[in-house]
Amino acid sequence: MEMKRAVLVTGGAGYVGAILIPKLLNQGYHVKVLDLYTYGEDVFDGVEDKSHLEEIKGDICDQNLLKESLNGCESVIHLACISNDPTFELDPGLSRKVNFDAFEPLVRISKENNVKRFIYASTCSVYGVSDAEQVTEDHPLLPITDYNKYKGLCEPILSKYQSEHFTTVTIRPATVCGYSPRQRFDLSVNILTNHAYNNNHIKVFGGKQERPNIHIEDITDLYVMLLELPKEKIAGNIYNAGYQNRSISDIAEIVKKEVKQAFPDREEPTIETTPSDDIRSYRISSEKIKRELNFAPKHTIEDAVKDLIKAFEADKFENSLENSRYFNVKTLKQDTPKEGALN
Numbered sequence: 001m002e003m004k005r006a007v008l009v010t011g012g013a014g015y016v017g018a019i020l021i022p023k024l025l026n027q028g029y030h031v032k033v034l035d036l037y038t039y040g041e042d043v044f045d046g047v048e049d050k051s052h053l054e055e056i057k058g059d060i061c062d063q064n065l066l067k068e069s070l071n072g073c074e075s076v077i078h079l080a081c082i083s084n085d086p087t088f089e090l091d092p093g094l095s096r097k098v099n100f101d102a103f104e105p106l107v108r109i110s111k112e113n114n115v116k117r118f119i120y121a122s123t124c125s126v127y128g129v130s131d132a133e134q135v136t137e138d139h140p141l142l143p144i145t146d147y148n149k150y151k152g153l154c155e156p157i158l159s160k161y162q163s164e165h166f167t168t169v170t171i172r173p174a175t176v177c178g179y180s181p182r183q184r185f186d187l188s189v190n191i192l193t194n195h196a197y198n199n200n201h202i203k204v205f206g207g208k209q210e211r212p213n214i215h216i217e218d219i220t221d222l223y224v225m226l227l228e229l230p231k232e233k234i235a236g237n238i239y240n241a242g243y244q245n246r247s248i249s250d251i252a253e254i255v256k257k258e259v260k261q262a263f264p265d266r267e268e269p270t271i272e273t274t275p276s277d278d279i280r281s282y283r284i285s286s287e288k289i290k291r292e293l294n295f296a297p298k299h300t301i302e303d304a305v306k307d308l309i310k311a312f313e314a315d316k317f318e319n320s321l322e323n324s325r326y327f328n329v330k331t332l333k334q335d336t337p338k339e340g341a342l343n
Contacts, residue, residue, distance in 0.1 A: 011080030
């Protein structure tokens with residue numbers, strides 16, 4: 001296979017990167033991963049051919065390291081961040097440094113080092129709370145946490161660097177779900193499946209909150225596609241990327257149904273609903289990305305639950321309810337890094 005040009009994936013050893021990097025390698029890219037490997041250094045042990053995989057254990061705040069890492073790279077996929085609200089709040093100063101302060105230097109250094117394309121993974125949680133039937137990309141950003149705020153504040157920074165020779169695109173992914181070699185069990189579908197499988201009991205906090213979801217296979221397919229599309233199609237654009245908008249209670253019912261179907265001889269999982277102070281609720285529209293880029297997700301929440309059940313049955317996880325490696329907050333409480341390239 002003829003090798004394509006190199007791509008740097010920041011935070012590439014995280015939940016999404018663990019699925020993305022093998023796809024990029026299979027497509028013929030030389031892949032550089034810049035990550036602190038906070039959640040383990042074995043994430044790519046299952047990759048058979050690592051001849052075009054370059055793993056760089058380091059910090060995106062280190063500008064000299066960025067310059068070295070970007071050498072020869074045509075594209076950047078920026079996944080690195082301190083992910084989700086509880087993790088961000090463990091150390092707000094560090095979190096701002098990683099998620100916001102380090103962002104513009106990364107973009108600037110990328111452009112100065114002749115990177116041609118920069119793909120930024122923002123988040124749909126920048127919308128905060130909305131009762132709109134379908135939240136489109138021009139909806140006001142109403143972040144209710146610092147994590148949401150700083151992810152959103154990076155978007156206009158990236159836009160100002162857009163030029164004829166430096167193509168930028170921002171993706172606002174829905175909550176990702178499904179199996180990954182660097183598994184997370186602190187995301188809604190994954191949390192509920194973990195408890196349904198292991199405890200036969202699901203605890204729902206609130207339940208009425210509406211959340212968009214996207215399967216990990218679909219979001220990683222999108223990032224690969226964004227490297228291939230003509231720059232005129234994506235330059236300077238922002239896209240929502242989601243599939244099913246469902247309430248937390250609806251997701252719990254889906255999980256309950258899939259676990260029951262997988263194990264008909266087991267008692268049906270029970271669902272307990274308790275109050276929650278998490279008011280984030282929104283339903284996103286992904287019509288723009290479908291219309292302009294012809295991207296439509298193919299995998300459902302049901303598929304994600306099935307994939308996780310298969311992984312449980314194959315003993316892919318060790319003590320999934322307690323093992324800190326599956327939970328960002330637990331890991332960072334144990335060993336908060338001095339700097340960051342996390343996902």
